[in-house]
Amino acid sequence: GEDVEQSLFLSVREGDSSVINCTYTDSSSTYLYWYKQEPGAGLQLLTYIFSNMDMKQDQRLTVLLNKKDKHLSLRIADTQTGDSAIYFCAEKSAGRRALTFGSGTRLQVQP
Amino acid sequence: DAGVIQSPRHEVTEMGQEVTLRCKPISGHDYLFWYRQTMMRGLELLIYFNNNVPIDDSGMPEDRFSAKMPNASFSTLKIQPSEPRDSAVYFCASSARGGGNQPQHFGDGTRLSIL
Numbered sequence: 001g002e003d004v005e006q007s008l009f010l011s012v013r014e015g016d017s018s019v020i021n022c023t024y025t026d027s028s029s030t031y032l033y034w035y036k037q038e039p040g041a042g043l044q045l046l047t048y049i050f051s052n053m054d055m056k057q058d059q060r061l062t063v064l065l066n067k068k069d070k071h072l073s074l075r076i077a078d079t080q081t082g083d084s085a086i087y088f089c090a091e092k093s094a095g096r097r098a099l100t101f102g103s104g105t106r107l108q109v110q111p
Numbered sequence: 112d113a114g115v116i117q118s119p120r121h122e123v124t125e126m127g128q129e130v131t132l133r134c135k136p137i138s139g140h141d142y143l144f145w146y147r148q149t150m151m152r153g154l155e156l157l158i159y160f161n162n163n164v165p166i167d168d169s170g171m172p173e174d175r176f177s178a179k180m181p182n183a184s185f186s187t188l189k190i191q192p193s194e195p196r197d198s199a200v201y202f203c204a205s206s207a208r209g210g211g212n213q214p215q216h217f218g219d220g221t222r223l224s225i226l
Binding site for chain 1: 145161166167212
């Protein structure tokens with residue numbers, strides 16, 4: 001079945017850029033998403049990218065997609081302490097409504 | 112605009128008891144999803160509905176779990192009888208009709224503890 005993998009942990013200093021990586025296996029993925037989860041809260045949609053795009057920028061967030069390598073990344077510029085959270089990568093396959101989520105990457109921002 | 116609303120936020124009960132989790136999707140959304148989140152298994156899709164009809168329930172763990180959507184603005188997930196291994200955070204999400212450019216929006220979840 002489909003699989004989405006992420007590294008478990010990333011630590012950066014405030015003001016630096018953060019890059020969170022994700023790999024997936026499904027070649028029929030049509031959309032890929034990044035969600036943010038803060039403690040005790042649900043998943044907040046940050047951004048998403050259609051599979052025929054290779055980059056999307058939204059303020060401090062930049063998503064890069066390498067479809068050939070099935071690799072997705074989320075870059076957060078000028079990382080702030082409020083960005084500390086768990087970030088989930090998710091993919092949607094053609095013909096399926098459900099998403100497949102990665103295990104999440106915990107981002108710790110040190111002041 | 113109100114998001115997905117789940118209740119209760121927290122539930123602590125003894126094993127063997129019936130548990131009912133509730134969800135109100137975003138108005139106008141045609142799809143409703145129930146997920147379970149645990150440390151061991153991450154986020155798992157349990158079931159999802161389209162226009163109040165269950166489409167895929169292959170993620171429902173066993174017969175103790177059931178979900179209903181009697182109308183477009185309300186869904187329940189029931190566990191009867193509950194067991195300690197059911198302890199998890201249960202999320203409800205909804206999305207509008209359309210393709211992947213209609214992403215899923217999540218509620219804040221119900222944290223369930225079965226003693």
